[in-house]
Amino acid sequence: MSTLLRRSGYLARIARPNHNVPSRTTYLSRRPIPLPHCVYTQPHLRGFATGPPKEPKNQKNEQKKNNKVAKDEAKEPQAEKPEAKQDGQPEAQQLHMSKLTPEEEKLLDQLVSFVSMGMPAEQVKHLKTAVEEIKKQGVPEEIREEMEKLQRGEKLDLATAAKLSRLTSQMSRKVAEQQMFNQNKNEEPQQKAGAHDPGPQGQEQQGKQQGKSGPKIDKNMDWSTTITTAFVSYLIYRMLVPGENTKEITWQEFRTTFLDKGLVEKIVILNGNKAKVHLHREAVASMYPESPATSNNFYYYFTIGSVEAFERKMDDAQYELGIPSSERIPVAYSNEISWFATLLSFGPTLLLLGSLFYFTRRAGSGAGGNSGIFGMGRSRAKRFNHETDIKVKFADVAGMDEAKQEIMEFVSFLKEPSRFQKLGAKIPRGAILSGPPGTGKTLLAKATAGESGVPFFSVSGSEFVEMFVGVGASRVRDLFANARKSTPCIIFIDEIDAIGRSRAKNNFGGGNDEREATLNQILTEMDGFNTTEQVVVLAGTNRPDVLDKALMRPGRFDRHINIDRPTMEGRSQIFAVHLKKIITNEDTEFLKGRLAALTPGFSGADIANCVNEAALIAARHQADSVTMVHFEQAIERVIGGLEKKSLVLKPEEKKTVAYHEAGHAICGWYFKYADPLLKVSIIPRGQGALGYAQYLPAGDTYLMNVNQLMDRMAMTLGGRVSEELHFDTVTSGASDDFRKVTQMATAMVTKWGMTKKIGYIYFEDDQQQQLHKPFSEETAKNIDMEVKRIVDEAYKQCKDLLTEKKNEVGLVADELLKKEMLGREDMIRLLGPRPFEDPQDFHKYFGGEHGRVPGQEPSPGGDTGVKGPVVPPAPAFKSTDLDARR
Numbered sequence: 001m002s003t004l005l006r007r008s009g010y011l012a013r014i015a016r017p018n019h020n021v022p023s024r025t026t027y028l029s030r031r032p033i034p035l036p037h038c039v040y041t042q043p044h045l046r047g048f049a050t051g052p053p054k055e056p057k058n059q060k061n062e063q064k065k066n067n068k069v070a071k072d073e074a075k076e077p078q079a080e081k082p083e084a085k086q087d088g089q090p091e092a093q094q095l096h097m098s099k100l101t102p103e104e105e106k107l108l109d110q111l112v113s114f115v116s117m118g119m120p121a122e123q124v125k126h127l128k129t130a131v132e133e134i135k136k137q138g139v140p141e142e143i144r145e146e147m148e149k150l151q152r153g154e155k156l157d158l159a160t161a162a163k164l165s166r167l168t169s170q171m172s173r174k175v176a177e178q179q180m181f182n183q184n185k186n187e188e189p190q191q192k193a194g195a196h197d198p199g200p201q202g203q204e205q206q207g208k209q210q211g212k213s214g215p216k217i218d219k220n221m222d223w224s225t226t227i228t229t230a231f232v233s234y235l236i237y238r239m240l241v242p243g244e245n246t247k248e249i250t251w252q253e254f255r256t257t258f259l260d261k262g263l264v265e266k267i268v269i270l271n272g273n274k275a276k277v278h279l280h281r282e283a284v285a286s287m288y289p290e291s292p293a294t295s296n297n298f299y300y301y302f303t304i305g306s307v308e309a310f311e312r313k314m315d316d317a318q319y320e321l322g323i324p325s326s327e328r329i330p331v332a333y334s335n336e337i338s339w340f341a342t343l344l345s346f347g348p349t350l351l352l353l354g355s356l357f358y359f360t361r362r363a364g365s366g367a368g369g370n371s372g373i374f375g376m377g378r379s380r381a382k383r384f385n386h387e388t389d390i391k392v393k394f395a396d397v398a399g400m401d402e403a404k405q406e407i408m409e410f411v412s413f414l415k416e417p418s419r420f421q422k423l424g425a426k427i428p429r430g431a432i433l434s435g436p437p438g439t440g441k442t443l444l445a446k447a448t449a450g451e452s453g454v455p456f457f458s459v460s461g462s463e464f465v466e467m468f469v470g471v472g473a474s475r476v477r478d479l480f481a482n483a484r485k486s487t488p489c490i491i492f493i494d495e496i497d498a499i500g501r502s503r504a505k506n507n508f509g510g511g512n513d514e515r516e517a518t519l520n521q522i523l524t525e526m527d528g529f530n531t532t533e534q535v536v537v538l539a540g541t542n543r544p545d546v547l548d549k550a551l552m553r554p555g556r557f558d559r560h561i562n563i564d565r566p567t568m569e570g571r572s573q574i575f576a577v578h579l580k581k582i583i584t585n586e587d588t589e590f591l592k593g594r595l596a597a598l599t600p601g602f603s604g605a606d607i608a609n610c611v612n613e614a615a616l617i618a619a620r621h622q623a624d625s626v627t628m629v630h631f632e633q634a635i636e637r638v639i640g641g642l643e644k645k646s647l648v649l650k651p652e653e654k655k656t657v658a659y660h661e662a663g664h665a666i667c668g669w670y671f672k673y674a675d676p677l678l679k680v681s682i683i684p685r686g687q688g689a690l691g692y693a694q695y696l697p698a699g700d701t702y703l704m705n706v707n708q709l710m711d712r713m714a715m716t717l718g719g720r721v722s723e724e725l726h727f728d729t730v731t732s733g734a735s736d737d738f739r740k741v742t743q744m745a746t747a748m749v750t751k752w753g754m755t756k757k758i759g760y761i762y763f764e765d766d767q768q769q770q771l772h773k774p775f776s777e778e779t780a781k782n783i784d785m786e787v788k789r790i791v792d793e794a795y796k797q798c799k800d801l802l803t804e805k806k807n808e809v810g811l812v813a814d815e816l817l818k819k820e821m822l823g824r825e826d827m828i829r830l831l832g833p834r835p836f837e838d839p840q841d842f843h844k845y846f847g848g849e850h851g852r853v854p855g856q857e858p859s860p861g862g863d864t865g866v867k868g869p870v871v872p873p874a875p876a877f878k879s880t881d882l883d884a885r886r
């Protein structure tokens, strides 16, 4: 009911037809006066609820036998025949009405003013008319009787509630009839004046009323009657049973104010812990005329410790007062459960029923197949609006000209499809953008949407995956259905390998049905486009090799666009894009070239991160603009990790690290095919790197010959060899170097056909094939021997050089111990110029003053020099093993 009250405007609106009826009677006046809808629908409704109405005759017979409730029911058929009362006389006499007391009228007014807050004025008017009528006619006596029973504390059982509802509906019917009768009387003269011709006035009136009251009452509006009845019932109930007023007092107050003065009529103990005091109202009124206890609904109560203690106290008190035992105050016991507690006990059932109802509705609404239960099947794709959300253009995507070219064709297709169609060309359905993470696949897809100016649906492959079977497929359906509604558009599915994995692979243990179903749905949807539907599907993945072949066939993802890590030129362009966003006074041309040279192997995302990191570092140093030093610090940080100034090594350890790094540096300086050294440092950094040497590869290397590989391996072993030559024992710090060397040597033997003994054979180094090695024991032995031979050769090459250059190693190590960081200029000062020609870029960006390491300030960093297809960059001297040893 509280909900109804809160939505009072709504209530008034639905109640209005009942009050409007009389005003429509001009139009219907020549026919028997129809009853308002609520008048005839209520008995009709009841007929449905309890079976067909009984014959009036039988009811008459039963009338005598039955109790009062039955009597009321017997009256109903009379109400069902309003036509019989053609004169319009209401049947108010049928119910014995009792007028409201002024107090009750006041309460009713209060309630109406509360309910009509926020209601439109017209509706308030109708409500007030109805209330006036109730005041005039009163309420049925039976209602009053029932209410009085309730007031006395009797429980409201279902039968009483039903009876109340019936009586109030009868009453509301009567009110409506009365209004009609009044209206009829008022309109009579006007109708007589123009019996056949309503005249201009009549027409106007008629038009007005039709317009005002809208169409005739809809016969399906039974609910409005029900709600109106409920509302009126509530009004009356609240009027007659105004909420009980209570006040808590103490035992002492009770005793001195009421008990000692003989005002207590009886005491009711509620639930064994509360005493409700019933007072002699008249006596209280004469003694305390101002007290609220004079009103009928007011009770004092006090809390008792236990029933026994209370009884004892009462006995003592009455004994003290000299009340004889025959006149002692009666004490009654009652258990009352609050309506809230009752509701709570029904809580779980209601919750269950509510949930069932809710979910059934949700499931029902998803019966179309798309939304499914809980709306789970709905696609999670985000829709970007090209006008507001997607501002990315091809100009923002740098360093992938070929990929851009490929994808631009999609843009022209979306912009002017007719150009393709008139030549009979089939429209490409989609493209797979593959490549390492952060290379700009998503960016390119966004730029495609931005350029073509069409809606862009972006979703990740993993968002199709749910633990419920069928959800993935349902989401795919929903996504494509949405896309078809807003053609032309682009769908971008990132990380498509989450669902598009080959169905043949990884079927161990089964359980891939859901993923397969999702994939199948994608395949179906992509087949389902007709060629005129301008929906382009782009997909991004880092693992194109694991994708299902069906997905990759022409007609689905027609184009395979591979986006690799950017080349030196690409990096320079990407730097140019991101440098625009920050404030720097450096020469941008030089800056982007140098930064590109310093960052081989960086992806677009790494570059964006580097530039941002540089700006953060500049901000930390309160600089006005970002300078070269900030960029270099940022690059070093991205490559090597954070400087660990807090890590203090013991002097012997520091010396070992210095000789280890000096060994690498000397190898890098004197081996012809090694990458030129850029910087060597013994400042601990990142994850366990105690020192590192950085080399600058000569541009982007795509092929490596045996000489380069051998020099690189020898250089990688330089650290350990130097330790052997200068110390009695060796440390564990070279383990990472060994890993790289072994990887390189193994690849030379098993993949690159660089040994005669194994020959030109390629062995997959897939970890899962370890169980069934694709070669014989003999070959395995030979591979081992060849790998060892190559590593031994590299070792010998390194040892020969470092033995010869033992002094130089010492020089560099001592300088390192002093300065902790050496740049190219320092190396030239100590060793003389490098005996081999350095690449052009090196001179351009790192020659002269750019090669210096400005004191303790970090100098330009770069790759660790072991970049290549098999050896990822890593610090040259790892501390993890060293730490373990300590």
Ligand SMILES: Nc1ncnc2c1ncn2[C@@H]1O[C@H](COP(=O)(O)OP(=O)(O)OP(=O)(O)O)[C@@H](O)[C@H]1O
Pocket: 396, 397, 398, 399, 400, 435, 436, 437, 438, 439, 440, 441, 442, 443, 444, 494, 540, 541, 542, 574, 577, 603, 604, 605, 606, 608
């Ligand atoms: N070619 C590029 N030009 C400019 N910025 C780029 C380029 N490539 C990457 N970036 C930057 O890197 C960020 C991340 O790129 P993006 O999300 O497109 O990578 P991705 O290839 O989709 O990565 P993943 O495979 O991990 O999803 C971009 O927001 C952008 O700032």
